[in-house]
Amino acid sequence: MDTKTVFSLLYFAFLAANRTVVSGAPSFSIDYKNNCFQKDGKPFQYVSGSIHYSRIPHYYWKDRLLKMYMAGLNAVQIYVPWNFHEEKRGVYNFTGDRDLENFLDLANQTGLLVILRPGPYICAEWEMGGLPAWLLQKPNIVLRSADTDYLEAVSSWMAVLLPKMRRWLYTNGGNIITVQVENEYGSYYTCDYNYMRHLRTLFQFFLGDKTVLFTTDGNTDREMTCGTLEGMYATIDFGTDVNISQAFSRQRRFEPRGPLVNSEFYTGWLDHWGDQHAQVDTQKVSRMLGEMLSMGASVNMYMFEGGTNFGYWNGADHDNRFRSVVTSYDYNAPLSEAGDPTEKLLAIRDTISKYYGFMLYRTKLPRDLPEDTPLISPLNGVHDRAYVSVCGVFQGLLERDTTLVMNLTGKQGDQVDVLVENMGRVNFGSKINDFKGLLSNLILGKDVLTDWQIYRLDIDGAIASGWPQSGQRRSSPNPVRGPSDGPVFYQGTLPPNGLAWDTFLRLNEWTKGQVWINGVNLGRYWPKRGPQQTLYVPGPLLSPTQPNNITVLELERAPPHTRVLFMDRPQLNSTAGKTSQLQTTDRQT
Ligand SMILES: *[C@@H]1O[C@H](CO)[C@@H](O)[C@H](O)[C@H]1NC(C)=O
Numbered sequence: 055m056d057t058k059t060v061f062s063l064l065y066f067a068f069l070a071a072n073r074t075v076v077s078g079a080p081s082f083s084i085d086y087k088n089n090c091f092q093k094d095g096k097p098f099q100y101v102s103g104s105i106h107y108s109r110i111p112h113y114y115w116k117d118r119l120l121k122m123y124m125a126g127l128n129a130v131q132i133y134v135p136w137n138f139h140e141e142k143r144g145v146y147n148f149t150g151d152r153d154l155e156n157f158l159d160l161a162n163q164t165g166l167l168v169i170l171r172p173g174p175y176i177c178a179e180w181e182m183g184g185l186p187a188w189l190l191q192k193p194n195i196v197l198r199s200a201d202t203d204y205l206e207a208v209s210s211w212m213a214v215l216l217p218k219m220r221r222w223l224y225t226n227g228g229n230i231i232t233v234q235v236e237n238e239y240g241s242y243y244t245c246d247y248n249y250m251r252h253l254r255t256l257f258q259f260f261l262g263d264k265t266v267l268f269t270t271d272g273n274t275d276r277e278m279t280c281g282t283l284e285g286m287y288a289t290i291d292f293g294t295d296v297n298i299s300q301a302f303s304r305q306r307r308f309e310p311r312g313p314l315v316n317s318e319f320y321t322g323w324l325d326h327w328g329d330q331h332a333q334v335d336t337q338k339v340s341r342m343l344g345e346m347l348s349m350g351a352s353v354n355m356y357m358f359e360g361g362t363n364f365g366y367w368n369g370a371d372h373d374n375r376f377r378s379v380v381t382s383y384d385y386n387a388p389l390s391e392a393g394d395p396t397e398k399l400l401a402i403r404d405t406i407s408k409y410y411g412f413m414l415y416r417t418k419l420p421r422d423l424p425e426d427t428p429l430i431s432p433l434n435g436v437h438d439r440a441y442v443s444v445c446g447v448f449q450g451l452l453e454r455d456t457t458l459v460m461n462l463t464g465k466q467g468d469q470v471d472v473l474v475e476n477m478g479r480v481n482f483g484s485k486i487n488d489f490k491g492l493l494s495n496l497i498l499g500k501d502v503l504t505d506w507q508i509y510r511l512d513i514d515g516a517i518a519s520g521w522p523q524s525g526q527r528r529s530s531p532n533p534v535r536g537p538s539d540g541p542v543f544y545q546g547t548l549p550p551n552g553l554a555w556d557t558f559l560r561l562n563e564w565t566k567g568q569v570w571i572n573g574v575n576l577g578r579y580w581p582k583r584g585p586q587q588t589l590y591v592p593g594p595l596l597s598p599t600q601p602n603n604i605t606v607l608e609l610e611r612a613p614p615h616t617r618v619l620f621m622d623r624p625q626l627n628s629t630a631g632k633t634s635q636l637q638t639t640d641r642q643t
Pocket residue numbers: 147148149150151152
C-alpha cells in the first residue's frame with residue numbers, strides 16, 4: 055500500500071463507545087411489517103434478564119446491573135411489587151431499597167434498557183403476588199377482576215406509580231422501552247376482559263397511547279386466550295422443557311405479525327420448603343437461548359439475578375397443597391443470590407456475544423507507577439492475547455499459557471486499555487468450554503485492577519460499512535516503546551486491472567494481525583510465528599472495475615514499508631527455504 059493511512063484502534067474504541075448517540079427524538083415501537091421491534095427507526099432485538107430490586111439491597115444494585123451489562127444484555131426486566139411500596143393503604147415508600155427511580159437511573163447509567171412490569175399483580179413468588187394484604191379487609195373482594203373496590207385501589211396506586219414512570223419512558227429520554235400489563239392473567243380463573251380493558255385504559259391514560267404495552271402468558275391456548283387483549287402485544291413464556299418452534303407458533307396464533315418474544319425464559323427455578331433444590335441444565339439454557347436469538351426473537355431470562363426474600367416477603371404456591379417458597383431466591387440463575395458469576399453466566403455470555411474476535415477492557419491506573427511495575431494475569435485468565443496500553447501508548451502484551459507478566463509505568467488516573475483477542479475456540483477434547491475475554495482480574499503491583507468498562511468491538515461491521523474514512527486519519531502511529539507499536543489500522547487500495555482471479559496475500563515483515571479486502575475478513579496473519587505465510591483471496595472478492603479496499607489491523611508492529619503482495623501461489627510452510635525465489639511481482643498496493 056503506497057498511501058499509508060494509519061488509524062488508532064483506540065479511536066475505534068471511542069467510536070464504538072459513542073455509537074449509541076441518537077439523532078432526533080428517540081422512538082420505540084412494534085414493526086408489524088418486519089416482525090421486530092423498532093428503536094430509533096432501526097430493527098431492534100432485546101436480550102434481557104430479570105432482576106428484582108426488592109430482593110437486592112440497594113447498595114448492590116449498581117454492581118449487579120454492571121455484571122448483567124458485561125454479560126452482554128441490553129435490557130433488564132423488572133417487577134414493581136405494589137405491596138412493597140404501599141404497605142399501609144395510602145402511605146407510599148419510594149426510598150432506600152424501595153427507590154425505584156434510583157434503580158432506573160442506575161440501569162440507565164449502565165446502558166441498560168428496562169422492560170417494566172408494574173402489575174398490579176406480579177406473581178414473582180412474592181408475598182401475595184405483590185398485592186397488598188389490606189385489600190382483604192373487604193371480605194368478598196374478587197382480586198384481579200373488575201370488582202369495584204379492587205379497581206378503586208388499583209386506580210389510586212397506578213395514579214401514584216405511573217406518573218413517576220413517565221419521564222423514564224424511552225420516548226421521553228429515559229430507558230423504559232415496553233410496559234407489561236398484569237402478569238400471566240390467563241392462568242387466573244376470573245378471565246375478566248373488563249378488568250383488562252380497565253387496566254389498558256389506565257395505562258394509556260398515564261403513559262400515553264404510543265407506549266408499547268404487552269401481556270405475558272403461559273404456553274397454553276387457554277392462558278393465551280384469557281390473558282390477551284387487543285391493543286396490548288401478546289408475548290409468551292416458556293423454559294427449557296418446551297419445543298421452541300411450537301411455542302412461538304402458539305404466540306403467532308395470537309399475534310400473527312410482530313416480534314417473537316419469550317418474556318420469561320426460565321434459566322432456573324424456585325425452591326419450596328421441603329422440596330428438592332431445583333436446577334436447570336446450563337447447556338440446555340445456553341443452547342436454547344442461542345436458538346431463540348438466532349431466530350431473531352427477543353428473550354428475557356427469568357431470573358438473571360434472583361436475590362433474597364428478606365423478612366416476610368416470600369410467596370407460596372397452592373396447587374394441590376400449600377407450599378411456601380424458601381428465603382433464598384437464588385433460582386439457580388446465572389448470577390447467584392450473592393451476585394457472583396456462575397458457570398451458567400459464562401455460558402450465556404458466550405452465547406450472547408457474537409464474538410468479533412476483539413474485546414476492549416478499559417480502566418484507570420489506581421496509583422502513580424514511576425518505575426516498571428509488573429502486570430500479572432494470575433490465573434492464566436487472558437484468553438487469548440491481550441495488548442496493553444496506557445494513555446494510548448502501547449506497553450506490551452500478555453498471552454495465554456506463555457506470557458503471564460509484563461511491565462507498566464504511568465500516573466494515577468491514566469487510562470489503561472487492554473485489547474483482548476480471541477485466537478479461536480478449543481474445538482476438541484476436555485476443554486471445549488473455552489470462554490473468551492479476561493476471565494480473571496489482572497494484578498498490577500499490589501493492586502487488583504477493577505472497575506472495568508467493557509466494549510465489544512464490532513470491527514468487521516465497521517469495516518464492512520466503510521470505516522475508517524479519511525478525516526479520522528492520524529499522521530503516525532503512537533510513539534514507539536519496547537519491541538512493538540501496539541494495535542494500528544492501515545488502509546490502502548489496489549487499483550482495478552480488469553481481472554479478478556484467485557490470489558494469495560503475503561504480508562512480508564508484518565508481525566501479527568487481521569486483513570480485510572472490500573470489507574471481507576480474510577483472517578489472521580502471523581508470519582513471524584508461521585508456518586503459514588500467505589492468505590487465500592478468492593477472486594470474486596476483488597472488483598475488476600473499482601479500486602479495491604485493503605484494511606490491515608497490525609496488532610504489534612508494521613514493517614517500515616507498509617506493502618502487501620498478491621502472489622499467484624500459496625506458501626504454507628515458512629521453513630520451505632525458497633521464499634525469495636517465489637514470484638512476488640504479481641501485484642502490489
Ligand atoms: C421506606 O423503606 C426503606 C427501605 O426499606 C426503609 O429504610 C424506610 O424506613 C421506609 N420508610 C418509612 C417511612 O417507612
